[in-house]
Amino acid sequence: MEILLVKLKKNEDLRQTLSAIRKILKEDGSTADIFLRDKEALRALAESLNSEDAKTRKSAALLIGELGLAGVDEYRKKLLEAYENETTLFVRESYLKALAEGREKLTADEREELSERLSYIDDHEFSDADLKHLIAERKALVALVGEGEREAAIFKEPENLPVLMVPAKGFYEPLKKALSDRGIINGFSSIGVLLRGSDYLRVKDLRIYDHLKYLIPGDFSLTAETLNDEIENSLILPTIDKLYKGNVSVRVYLHQKRKKNANLIKRLSGELIRLSGGKLLNEAPYDAELHFYRKKSGGYSLFIRPLTDDRRFLYDINRLSTSMQPVKAAVMAAMINDYIESYARVIDLFAGNGTLLMERDEALKTKVMFAVDTSEEAVKAGRENAKAKGRSVNFVHRSAFTFDSEEPFDEIISELPDLYEKSSTDRSEFFEKLGAETKKILRRGGKAFYLTSEGNEIKAMIRKTDGIDFINEMQFDEKRSIFILEKKV
Numbered sequence: 001m002e003i004l005l006v007k008l009k010k011n012e013d014l015r016q017t018l019s020a021i022r023k024i025l026k027e028d029g030s031t032a033d034i035f036l037r038d039k040e041a042l043r044a045l046a047e048s049l050n051s052e053d054a055k056t057r058k059s060a061a062l063l064i065g066e067l068g069l070a071g072v073d074e075y076r077k078k079l080l081e082a083y084e085n086e087t088t089l090f091v092r093e094s095y096l097k098a099l100a101e102g103r104e105k106l107t108a109d110e111r112e113e114l115s116e117r118l119s120y121i122d123d124h125e126f127s128d129a130d131l132k133h134l135i136a137e138r139k140a141l142v143a144l145v146g147e148g149e150r151e152a153a154i155f156k157e158p159e160n161l162p163v164l165m166v167p168a169k170g171f172y173e174p175l176k177k178a179l180s181d182r183g184i185i186n187g188f189s190s191i192g193v194l195l196r197g198s199d200y201l202r203v204k205d206l207r208i209y210d211h212l213k214y215l216i217p218g219d220f221s222l223t224a225e226t227l228n229d230e231i232e233n234s235l236i237l238p239t240i241d242k243l244y245k246g247n248v249s250v251r252v253y254l255h256q257k258r259k260k261n262a263n264l265i266k267r268l269s270g271e272l273i274r275l276s277g278g279k280l281l282n283e284a285p286y287d288a289e290l291h292f293y294r295k296k297s298g299g300y301s302l303f304i305r306p307l308t309d310d311r312r313f314l315y316d317i318n319r320l321s322t323s324m325q326p327v328k329a330a331v332m333a334a335m336i337n338d339y340i341e342s343y344a345r346v347i348d349l350f351a352g353n354g355t356l357l358m359e360r361d362e363a364l365k366t367k368v369m370f371a372v373d374t375s376e377e378a379v380k381a382g383r384e385n386a387k388a389k390g391r392s393v394n395f396v397h398r399s400a401f402t403f404d405s406e407e408p409f410d411e412i413i414s415e416l417p418d419l420y421e422k423s424s425t426d427r428s429e430f431f432e433k434l435g436a437e438t439k440k441i442l443r444r445g446g447k448a449f450y451l452t453s454e455g456n457e458i459k460a461m462i463r464k465t466d467g468i469d470f471i472n473e474m475q476f477d478e479k480r481s482i483f484i485l486e487k488k489v
Contacts, residue, residue, distance in 0.1 A: 001021070004020055015055055018056060018059035018060055022059060036067060042069075046060075046078055048060035049064075049078060054088040055091075057086070058091045061094040064079060064098050065097055065101040065102075066101075068102075070103075072102070073105070076099065080099070080113075082095055083099075092137045096114075096140035096144055103143075106145075114145045118141045118145065121137065121274070135269070139281075153245065153246045153248040153288075154244065155243060155288075158242065161239070162194055162195065162197075162200075162215040163200050163213070165194075165206075165212060166210050166211050167193075168209070168210040169210070170478060171327075171331050175208055176188060178206055178334060179203060182202055184199055187199075192209075207326075207330035212306070214304050215302070220292065220299055220301075221299050222254075222264060222300055227271065231271050237275065240280065240304065241279070243304070244287065248280055248287045249283050250272065250281070250288050251289050252265050252292070253265075254292050255291060255292065257294065268292075286307055287308070288306050291304075291305060312330075314388065315386070315389035316385060318380075318385055319353065319381075322352055323352045323378075324352065324355045326355055326359065332449075332476065332482060333363035335474055335476070337364070339449070339484055340411060340447075341410055342365060343365065344366050344411050345366070345368045346411045347405075347412055348370070348372065348412070349414050350414045351373045352375070353382040354371045354395070357371055358389060369391070370393070371395045371396065374398065379395045382395050383395050401433040401434075405441055408442060410442075411447055411449065412438060412449065413448075414450055416434075416454070419454060419457075420453075427457050431454070434450075435468060438485065444489065445486065445487065445488075447471070447484060447487075449482055450483045450485070451483075452483065453481075466489070469487075471484040471485060471486050
């Protein structure tokens, strides 16, 4: 550090020197004391804000903040003066980030000046080249003079907007079948099913779609010449204003066959922020996504996707990396609907946190549910999820192959473990044990529903296990099928 401070005071390789100092401070914060005791080095640092090199000014500003000097009147005033005089846009954010380290010291007049700059950004149009830096500057300004950490936007489901029901990847056909069964015959497309008014009300209880996107009326060309006017005169901002209470952070997506236009996306994001007067933001965590889809006829249609918690699966409060996604569990339950019984005793031998059982119960109410798993963490998570759902599930922490019950089960429903990395001997042994357990715990006429990619192994298991018959195989996704078995004796 001492060598670098000497170079700083001599104004040698200033850009590289400041960068090296910042790197050392990040690795060892205690070295800041050495810098802070060197008054000559501090004066040199302040003078660096006047460097002709923009990147040097940026590093100097950030270093002042990292050293905690923004709370000192002398340095705060120098930062504000440098910010006011800065003409290179990508540097301006750095002064504000530094000032944030001493924001509590800002005077009322200083806050007012910063607020005026914020209003200026919101009230003016800027070129595509400048927009990125101005958005970053605006975000930093809001952090300084705004109301602090924003509250999550509150979403209200619209009553009249057409809605796009989007299937989970690879599960378009189950969704199409479910909708067709309820009399929906129109609106099918490659991106989902467009539902209008009463149609959506008839099917909103479905659990097998992935998410919803609401159509914002209007046609958009998104050309450079028309972009500003299109956004300003469209229903985008009025619609979002009706859908959300509070400030809303949105992320923009552009769906088209040709290569993605990153500049256009930035322009769209920037203009939405500017024209909303600050109601819209572009920062994580996002409240919603705006999706522009290129139409065959030309132009774009626009959908908004809320990113709020899915109220279909409020019980899913503890999800593990190995847990089955609720939508996929719902799809599996829907696919086997013709084979399951009401008021059944149901067990999942590899239950994880119990998601598949929860969705089996949603499809048709059960009498008793047992969830078996070797993971203590999964069992604990599952018990909490079941409590959140208000359903009684008997979670058992043990191996599937050592479980026994005085009363047999009507159904077994399980997503079998991935055995891809296991040897052929280990896989054969697994299915031998599974066959024995299936026969042991099912009642006569009871059914097992096993989701697996090991088609050959499970067929061999059926042949080798007396009293277990093959009923059906249903393709689930690209690699896995649902095998339906029945105990005959």
